[in-house]
Amino acid sequence: MPLFSKPLESKQQLRIPLLIAASVILLARSRLAALVNVSRVNPLGPDKATEKDLKNARQQLYQDEKDGSKTLLLPFGGRVNKIPIQPIPDEVFKRDAASFMPVPKSHKPNVDKLFMKQLVAILRIVFPSLTSKEVGLLLLHTFFLVTRTVLSVYVAHLDGRLVRDIVSADGKGFLRGLGWWFALAVPSSYTNSMLRHLQSKLSLRLRTRLTRYTHDLYLSAAPNLKYYRIAREGGLEGIDQYLTSDIAAFCESLSTLYGNVMKPSLDMFIFTIQLTRKLGAMGSVLLTLNYMATASILRAVTPAFGRLAAVEARLEGEYRTGVGRIGRESEEIAFYGGGGREQHILWNAYLRLVKHINSIYKIRVAYEWTEDYVIKYMWSAAGYALISIPVWIATKRSVGIQAPTPSDKPENAVADRTENYISSRRLLLSLADAGGRLMYAYKDILELAGLTTRIYTMLSTLHHLQPLPEFERDENKIEFQQAVIGIPKRDARLGETALVGNAEEGFDFGDGSDAVEGPHSERPLVRDLNIRVERGEHLMISGPNGVGKTAIARVLAGLWAVEEGKVVRPDRGFTGVFVVPQRAYMVTGSLLDQIIYPHSYAQFKKSGKTEHDLIDILKAVHLAYLPSREGGWETVKEWKDVLSGGEKQRMGMARLFYHKPKFAVLDECTSAVSTDVEGSMYQHAKDLGITLITISHRPTLTKYHTRLLTIVGDAAGSWNLTMVGTAEERMGLDREILMLESKLAEVETWEKRVKELEILLGAGGAKSTKS
Numbered sequence: 001m002p003l004f005s006k007p008l009e010s011k012q013q014l015r016i017p018l019l020i021a022a023s024v025i026l027l028a029r030s031r032l033a034a035l036v037n038v039s040r041v042n043p044l045g046p047d048k049a050t051e052k053d054l055k056n057a058r059q060q061l062y063q064d065e066k067d068g069s070k071t072l073l074l075p076f077g078g079r080v081n082k083i084p085i086q087p088i089p090d091e092v093f094k095r096d097a098a099s100f101m102p103v104p105k106s107h108k109p110n111v112d113k114l115f116m117k118q119l120v121a122i123l124r125i126v127f128p129s130l131t132s133k134e135v136g137l138l139l140l141h142t143f144f145l146v147t148r149t150v151l152s153v154y155v156a157h158l159d160g161r162l163v164r165d166i167v168s169a170d171g172k173g174f175l176r177g178l179g180w181w182f183a184l185a186v187p188s189s190y191t192n193s194m195l196r197h198l199q200s201k202l203s204l205r206l207r208t209r210l211t212r213y214t215h216d217l218y219l220s221a222a223p224n225l226k227y228y229r230i231a232r233e234g235g236l237e238g239i240d241q242y243l244t245s246d247i248a249a250f251c252e253s254l255s256t257l258y259g260n261v262m263k264p265s266l267d268m269f270i271f272t273i274q275l276t277r278k279l280g281a282m283g284s285v286l287l288t289l290n291y292m293a294t295a296s297i298l299r300a301v302t303p304a305f306g307r308l309a310a311v312e313a314r315l316e317g318e319y320r321t322g323v324g325r326i327g328r329e330s331e332e333i334a335f336y337g338g339g340g341r342e343q344h345i346l347w348n349a350y351l352r353l354v355k356h357i358n359s360i361y362k363i364r365v366a367y368e369w370t371e372d373y374v375i376k377y378m379w380s381a382a383g384y385a386l387i388s389i390p391v392w393i394a395t396k397r398s399v400g401i402q403a404p405t406p407s408d409k410p411e412n413a414v415a416d417r418t419e420n421y422i423s424s425r426r427l428l429l430s431l432a433d434a435g436g437r438l439m440y441a442y443k444d445i446l447e448l449a450g451l452t453t454r455i456y457t458m459l460s461t462l463h464h465l466q467p468l469p470e471f472e473r474d475e476n477k478i479e480f481q482q483a484v485i486g487i488p489k490r491d492a493r494l495g496e497t498a499l500v501g502n503a504e505e506g507f508d509f510g511d512g513s514d515a516v517e518g519p520h521s522e523r524p525l526v527r528d529l530n531i532r533v534e535r536g537e538h539l540m541i542s543g544p545n546g547v548g549k550t551a552i553a554r555v556l557a558g559l560w561a562v563e564e565g566k567v568v569r570p571d572r573g574f575t576g577v578f579v580v581p582q583r584a585y586m587v588t589g590s591l592l593d594q595i596i597y598p599h600s601y602a603q604f605k606k607s608g609k610t611e612h613d614l615i616d617i618l619k620a621v622h623l624a625y626l627p628s629r630e631g632g633w634e635t636v637k638e639w640k641d642v643l644s645g646g647e648k649q650r651m652g653m654a655r656l657f658y659h660k661p662k663f664a665v666l667d668e669c670t671s672a673v674s675t676d677v678e679g680s681m682y683q684h685a686k687d688l689g690i691t692l693i694t695i696s697h698r699p700t701l702t703k704y705h706t707r708l709l710t711i712v713g714d715a716a717g718s719w720n721l722t723m724v725g726t727a728e729e730r731m732g733l734d735r736e737i738l739m740l741e742s743k744l745a746e747v748e749t750w751e752k753r754v755k756e757l758e759i760l761l762g763a764g765g766a767k768s769t770k771s
């Protein structure tokens with residue numbers, strides 16, 4: 001029965017105004033909300049923050065809440081936006097770890113069971129509950145997808161109706177149809193823009209979820225310290241690429257894919273129903289055959305887009321890491337004049353990426369050619385054949401189409417047939433379009449499989465990187481008992497899949513056996529270390545380069561575990577063991593932030609310390625001139641570049657004096673500071689009651705310590721411990737005794753000589769008198 005014919009019109013007429021009314025409400029919802037909220041709006045204007053509030057928010061960054069959550073203060077658009085951040089509970093991570101079992105090294109990203117498992121595991125993170133905002137957005141998105149398909153069906157029917165009115169020269173009907181056309185255009189265009197908007201919004205929300213989850217895992221405190229261990233022990237290189245581009249690309253791909261699969265699937269379902277009504281049983285069978293033929297042709301020619309996408313992301317990461325390294329080390333490179341060399345290295349990474357992308361393009365040409373041929377031309381031809389079936393059949397039987405409207409005039413019959421042809425054709429074109437998009441979506445699914453593998457690999461590595469073993473705590477001493485210290489080994493189960501090569505040269509899926517396994521290093525750096533440092537004793541560690549002095553500091557800081565034996569130490573942190581490394585790290589932020597790091601401004605305020613105290617600290621490290629030179633405490637600069645090497649190291653010592661821990665591990669942290677300032681800083685640290693464990697080659701520092709630990713650097717990992725004060729004193733006394741004895745031994749000689757001289761003088765005097 002042709003649509004918009006008299007009996008249907010009343011139903012249609014009821015439905016369409018309802019649809020339009022719903023659209024108008026949707027369109028005007030923000031205005032309506034404003035009307036409702038009018039009583040709540042500040043009559044003096046928008047609630048803008050004062051300059052002081054903004055400054056405070058910039059300094060403070062976040063507020064600690066009583067329930068353990070944090071409120072981020074985000075100055076934006078003249079207001080201070082307060083964003084509550086609930087920490088992800090440990091139970092959630094523990095529960096999720098089981099869903100993120102390490103990927104087998106030989107895994108090839110593809111649309112298979114493993115892909116579904118990986119995707120579901122990630123989906124549980126981005127859609128944490130059925131009541132989450134993300135699910136709400138998805139439902140709204142689905143609503144608009146359905147609306148668009150329903151509207152398309154109406155448009156197809158209206159299209160047919162308009163042509164029918166033209167063919168039958170029904171002016172009134174034509175004008176009425178045109179009126180509906182414009183009315184339908186309002187919700188249709190609104191739906192389209194809402195779809196795009198919701199898709200982008202969903203993608204951003206998914207990204208935020210995934211980023212927060214990953215950050216919470218990645219920047220985990222001791223004993224996890226995954227940000228420090230993920231590359232070396234977890235075997236995951238270029239984490240920045242995973243955290244930034246890969247997460248963004250995955251979320252974009254996921255949200256786009258939902259629309260790209262849902263919409264054409266829905267279209268195909270609804271259009272197929274509509275069409276089969278017109279085409280009858282035979283038409284439906286032919287339509288199904290057409291779908292099956294297309295699917296099998298395209299499946300046969302589809303390349304491994306998943307693997308291609310995964311390799312592309314990895315190569316992109318390598319290039320990105322190269323660019324980042326040059327930015328970070330620009331000064332050193334410039335000193336060496338290494339620009340040319342770096343350019344070659346960077347160019348090499350870029351060319352590998354481009355070569356791979358180019359080969360993807362080449363592979364795509366053949367695929368897209370087949371796809372276009374099948375979808376555009378095969379489907380259209382099939383479509384024409386299908387539409388014409390009822391016409392041929394009807395021509396033989398009577399004038400009209402599948403369900404001919406009883407018409408008293410032959411021109412009405414022609415008009416009916418035209419209407420049906422036009423709406424069927426439009427439906428069929430939409431169907432072909434939907435089919436095409438669904439096939440394209442298959443390629444997108446394959447690409448999503450590649451990105452899913454990358455995100456899954458990152459998350460499984462983060463989840464399964466074992467926490468460092470617990471150590472025994474004692475707030476007043478540091479002790480090594482039979483400790484064996486060696487370089488931590490990589491966990492061979494974790495890290496990237498062994499996917500190397502590129503699209504042109506082919507992929508090589510190693511079994512990951514090249515990864516070093518086992519908890520122990522072949523040759524420990526230090527073996528059977530036994531030492532105990534009580535508060536007030538000061539230990540100096542020395543030895544040749546590369547023997548493992550910093551390795552001891554890493555163990556003390558809880559960055560490395562000992563291979564054997566036991567370590568007793570206070571809690572790591574501001575009050576227990578505080579490590580000052582050789583390369584002073586400068587944090588993004590103000591001058592004040594540099595001193596109080598890793599404290600936040602809020603913690604600084606809470607500590608009761610004042611800017612006056614900070615000036616005293618700066619005086620102790622001979623940097624009191626900095627606040628006035630740099631324009632005050634709040635000045636934000638790239639401190640890494642602004643401060644000299646020595647200034648940065650002194651800033652590191654300023655941090656130590658700010659936090660005043662019980663124990664300080666000073667790892668060559670004053671190597672660029674002049675000896676006089678260095679000495680006064682060491683003395684100041686001791687005066688503050690800080691116990692020093694110093695790694696240094698400078699003999700001038702020995703006098704600030706009571707014992708000296710020397711790492712020999714032999715294959716056996718030997719070491720020896722001597723008392724500094726006593727040895728020196730003994731040496732000094734020995735020297736004095738030797739000196740005095742040697743002087744006493746000379747006394748006889750001197751007395752003899754004096755006598756000789758007197759005799760000589762006496763004899764000479766007589767001679768001269770005589771003459």
Ligand SMILES: Nc1ncnc2c1ncn2[C@@H]1O[C@H](COP(=O)(O)OP(=O)(O)OP(=O)(O)O)[C@@H](O)[C@H]1O
Nearest residue numbers: 232487525543544545546547548549550551552668
């Ligand atoms: N992440 C790592 N991977 C591989 N080897 C490492 C790693 N970290 C340290 N090493 C090796 O461990 C050894 C000891 O390093 P460590 O930094 O402790 O030396 P060091 O005694 O402090 O030397 P220096 O006086 O030059 O600072 C070195 O041979 C170094 O190459």
